[in-house]
Amino acid sequence: MSDEKLVGIVLVSHSAAVAASVAELAHGLSGSGASVPVAPAGGTGSGGLGTSAELIAAAAASVDRGAGVAVLTDLGSAVLTVKALLAEGDELPENTQLVDAPFLEGAVAAVVTASTGADLAAVAAAASEAYGYRKV
Numbered sequence: 001m002s003d004e005k006l007v008g009i010v011l012v013s014h015s016a017a018v019a020a021s022v023a024e025l026a027h028g029l030s031g032s033g034a035s036v037p038v039a040p041a042g043g044t045g046s047g048g049l050g051t052s053a054e055l056i057a058a059a060a061a062s063v064d065r066g067a068g069v070a071v072l073t074d075l076g077s078a079v080l081t082v083k084a085l086l087a088e089g090d091e092l093p094e095n096t097q098l099v100d101a102p103f104l105e106g107a108v109a110a111v112v113t114a115s116t117g118a119d120l121a122a123v124a125a126a127a128s129e130a131y132g133y134r135k136v
Helices: 016-029 053-063 076-088 103-114 120-132
Strands: 008-013 038-042 069-073 096-098
Touching: 008 016, 008 053, 008 076, 008 103, 016 038, 016 103, 038 053, 053 069, 053 076, 069 076, 069 103, 069 120, 076 096, 103 120
Parallel strands: 008 038, 008 069, 069 096
Antiparallel strands: none
């Protein structure tokens, strides 16, 4: 399957290193399915801790293949920044969705599900279901 039809994933963290590491792990655990477009959007434009609307918008544009973009975030202001971008309406690709999911487990579930060619609703549902993953 071509990645042109896959849902793109953006991982927004307050830390560039965390976002990049989660993206790498999710890709590594996705198996031999199609290569899902995943972009980390971590930290500020100057490399510090925080969030950057510009980095998020650029990451979303880079993974948009026309099948939708799922955005997963780590903490408070990352959520608020994505919500503000969605409210503006012209900064993010059409059919971009903020997904309520745990950051690490949700990212893995989203990438694995997207690699099967699933649509945005299925990718978002799989990521959200990660809240129920039990470890004990």
